[in-house]
Each structure stands twice: as structure tokens, then as C-alpha cells.
Amino acid sequence: MVALSDLPPECIIYILLFLVPHEIARCNMVSRSLWKIINHSPSLQYLLELERLGFMAPHSSSNRLSLDEKVQVLKEKRLRMNTSDPTAMSLNTYDYKHVIAPKFSRSYMSHGVLALDGQNEPNQLGIYQLSSRNRDIGFDHYTLDSLPPHQAIAFEPAFDLLVLYDSTDDGEIFHLRSLRTGLPHPATTLPRVFYAGDNATGSRVAQIDNPVVIIGRRIAFVRCFTNSPESIIKIWEWTSGDTISSTKVLGSSFAFLSEDVFVVRTPLSWTSQSTLPLVVYTCDGIPPGGHARLLARFHLPESRNTTVLHSTELLPASTSPVCHCDALLTSPSLIYDLSPASYYLALNVSLLTGSGGGPGTLFIHSSSLLELACSLNTQLNNDAEASVPWSEWGFITSWIGPPDLKTASEYGPGIFGHLASFMHADEQMNVWRVEVYDLRTTTTTPSELPPKETSHFPRNQEAASFFGDSPRPLKNPALVKSFTIPFETIPSKRAWNPARYRRPMEIMTDDEHVVILLLYIPGAIRY
Structure with missing residues (x-):
């Protein structure tokens, strides 16, 4: 019998490639x-470098770079991530770019592509492709002109898919276009899709900021009504136009855990329950166009005398674009990709405490929530919904509270996968501080010890104690990168006219960029 050490090196390598990293x-x-x-x-x-960084090999790997070059890119990324002092981040020349864009009405970002809707003209779209070591591409910019009228957009660069959404009291209109050309998308059989309104209440259709979501082969949209707590979430397959499900839900804030499973945030003002639930639904096993099946309700902690839950909202967050549809991938090949276990939901939570109030963010591990909901439903033999108290699911969450400074302005979070970025004004130092947290890496402090401070600004610990009912200590994401931007580069808030600009800045992020969108100077972008 031949020993492993007696085999030629190429045979040993071939055998080792069957092992996990x-x-x-x-x-x-x-x-x-x-x-x-x-x-x-x-x-x-x-494979080892991917494992060290918490990444996975992409479904469509770049052939323009050799394996040696890919390994070098990953090693450089790991070296920069592992600096002993997270605040000692040096910005290389390719890290910073300043772009002046024309005026626009709405902004969107997905996987390294920034879209400015209504640029110059109502139906014009400005596309900014950010430079990327991962995709081995440089910065590019172009405009899409003469697009159909629309109120909102969604896009997925991996599929070269642009969805233009328009809503009236009669129904919704979707135009499926190529993100590169603006022409009808070649992979869809119906480049224009109309869904007739289904309004039994007689209320008018209400407009919301992010009504459309692309998740793999499917598009989901929510139809909201004025003066009604109910909404309708419709899911359909964009390649064929077939309707997957149509579900009446309480609330309009929703997010996806997979192609089949989504979660809805129940509005606080419309529930009589003592604890606020997140409701998880599945489309698996339902007839075409049927009502999604309720899997479980996940409850938040009850309000207390000193801390009252004021409001919640699910924030837009990235999802994996692949979802078993590799044939649709058209974007530049990658060196690395995020694993399905690297994605998080972000729930904006406003608490009223004895020291005041402010919004914090509860981050929920998507794959853990999906696994927990499905396993509980299986235990009940699909016959009943599961009701899960906070004490039984709080361990899959982490919390970043509001700054404990009355004068601190905070923007964010910008969310991508396991990364969350925030931006604060530090008026004493005359700088903006940008902080990037890794939600996979946490600093847990025992309850008998003072909390460990990771942020430059102290966080409201009274708000954090609201989530202390879980048997396990509340997780606090670790600060992994921080850098400053002088007020000379981005003027301080005192230079703004708050009566004119509701949101003077917006911060976005992906695996390689932090994008700061200055809305008070028409179209200034820095990343």
C-alpha cells in the first residue's frame, strides 16, 4: 500500500483539494x-486565504488573474485588516476618489455600483462603477437616458438587471432593463410587467422609499395603503414573469432570508401584543400565486418602566445575488465572495430611556434566523406557527446603540454582508470619524463588568440593557477599521441649512468601499 508521502506532489494536492479549508x-x-x-x-x-478572511470561492471566478495574483490580493487585504491599531488605517491613492455628480433625486448602491436616479432629468440614471481589486476593474461612469417613467429602482449588477418601478392606484408597472445599456433585459420573457391593484379597503396606494427587492431569480414588491395597517407583498420570477406568491401582511418593512423565506416587521402602532414580533413567512410548498405560509413569530423584549420601545424598521441590506442561478451571472468574475453565513439583517430600533432616546441598530444573523424558523416549524409538523420569545433567539443578534452624546451627529449604518459603517461628527477635532464594524467578530462583556468601549463615541448603555433578558450576554460588534475626514473636505453640519435638506449625508458600504454621499452639495460623492 502506497503511503500519502510517497505520492507525487501534484497527486497530494489533488487529494487535499477535497478537504474543507x-x-x-x-x-x-x-x-x-x-x-x-x-x-x-x-x-x-x-483556499486557505479565503478561509482566514471568512470568504468563499465565488461561483464565477476571475480568469484574468493567476492564482498567485489572487493569493497576493487576499494577503494584502488580510494584512490591512489585521493592523494592530484599528484606527491606524492608511488610505492608499486608489482608496479615495471625489466625484461631482449633477443633481439627483434618489440614490442606490449594490455590490460596488452606485446609481443616482433622476440625474439631470427625471428619467435619467447616472451609473458609477467603483474600482475594485476583487473584480479587477477600474472606476467607470455612464448615464442611461430616456428611461420609462418610474418612482423607484432596484438593480443587481451580477445579473446586469435594472428594475424600474412605477405605482398608481390601478397597479404596479415594472420595466426590466439591462443595467449596462438601458435596453430590455435579454434574459426575461416579459420586459414590461403590470400587476393590477388589489385594494379591497378603498385606500389610496402609499409611497415608501424601498418598495422593490431583487433576490436571485425573484423580485418582490410591497403595496402599501394610506390609513391601513395591511400591505400586500407580491413575489414573482423575473425571467418568466410567473407569480410566486401574494401575501397580506401587517406592516410594510420586509427583508429576505432566502429566495423562499422573508421576514416582516410588525408596526408598533398596529399591534396589541405586549412584545413586538418579527414575522417569518415561506413560499415553499404553496400553490402559484398563493398566500405565503407563516413559519414563526420572533418577539422583541417587552417595554419596561425605564426603557420603552418606540419604533422599529428593517433597513435595506445586501443579500447574496447567486441563489442557484449561476447561468444568469454576467458581471465581472470575482476573486472572493461572501459566504451565505456572512449576511445580516439590520433592524433600526428607537428606544425611549431615562436619559433620552435615539435609534440604535439590532443586527440579526440571517442564516441563523432562517435555520431557527425552519427547524421550529419542522418540530411543529408544519401544523402551527411557532412563537419565539426574545430569550430564545437573542443570541443570534448583536447591538450597536446610539452615541451617548447629545451633540454627536451620526449617519448610518451602511450595511453590506457582515460589515456596518457609521459616521460621526467630532467637532472638538474638526473631523468626521468613519467607523467600520465586523458583525462576525464581537466583544462580549460579562454583566458584572463595565462594558468595553470600542467606538470613539460612548454608546448608550441604558439602551443596550433593554436587550439583557437573553440568557447569553448581548454581543457588541468589534470595531475593525476607523479613519477620519477633515471638515475642510466635508464641511461640518454648521455649514448646512437644515430647513432645506432633510438628510444632508448618506453613508453606504460594500466589501471594498465606504461611500459618503453629500446631498447638500448637489451630487458630491466621496469614497
């Missing part, structure tokens, strides 16, 4: 000869 790393300790083979194999080093 952490098992490959363990093989480094078996023998000196095996360590040498692993460390001289670009294919094995590539």
Missing part, C-alpha cells in the same frame, strides 16, 4: 514535507 490548515502540522507542499501550492493557498 480548516482541515487543509491542520495538515500543515502533520509533517514538514506536507507543510512544504501546501505552502508552495497556489490553489491550496488560495
